Amino acid sequence: MSSKTGSAVTTTGRRPQRWAKIACWTAFCAPLPSAAWRLAMLTGINTGFVYAHVYRDGGARTAYVLGLEAVQLCAAALCLGLCYPWGERVPQWVPGFGGSPLPRILPIVIGGLGDALLYLIIGSTTVRFASRWLGLAEGLTPTSGMSPGAVTVLAIAYAPMLIWPLALTVALVGYWRRRA
Template identity: 80%
Template sequence: MDSKTVSSSSTVGREPQRWAKIACWAAFCSVIPSALWRLAMLAGVDTGFMYAAVYRDGGTMTVYVLGLEAVQLGAAVMCLGLCHPWGERVPCWVPGLGGRVLPRLLPVVIGGAGNALLYLIIGSTLLRFTSRWLGMSEGLTPTDGMSPGAVTVLAIAYAPMLIWPVALTVAPVGYWRRRA
């Protein structure tokens, strides 16, 4: 074993900091309610969303929502890798790479890029919808035509998404410091 492998291996397997674990789990859990809301909408639950039938038609829009779920939940699972051993070392079952230590910078760069994208997507969506709800601009929002109860359920489902980018700002810091 060369010295580079030994030194990088010695940074693997350290217990994550409590605050980093909380950030990773907060990032993961923050996406679950909105995913459940969208899946319920696809399954035919009356969410009050006036365009639900368009997304349930079994065509392109259904594929879009299912793809969004896969990407969102996949990214959330990757957040957990920042506080679990499989985020430090390639799983043994991966042919040709199994067992190799991941470079410390790789998850931090990928997490940072994803985090910047989250701030951009969530921030711009929040600004766009807020400006429409306040009457400062025109356009459709998901709450159009919804009852107050349906809006409340939608808000409860989507509000945790605001935690995701903040938690993902903290989690890679813990990963970087633990692997130092």
């Protein structure tokens, strides 16, 4: 452990670049507020979302939200592997491969595919909702029927998602450069 940066030395013997570590942590933290908002909605906290009852029925829609939470939080946690040693080696518990270095290309390809999906999903959702809010298209948005205060809370919870793909891109570049 370096006393100056607090970063563990990775398998390459190089510490993560400061900017790459900030990007990894930003990518990890960006989806957390929206996950907290959805969990609050599921637990019955009044988020102002008029269709919350539909997702709290205990059925498939509740499972959908909980599944979304699990995928989102696991993906966020994996972003941290781009700046820590555990993202460079196969876990010890994997029979036959435990402790082996991961090929540099593997996290880049998997992370790159995930990053492309983030750009696609977040970008298309932003465009769809913005076009509705601006009156350029018709359709429901999560803010339909919400008070201004509830819309503000929703915006604060979801705004960090907009930087998740960009932060992941920067983190992937840092991982690639460090492992070169």
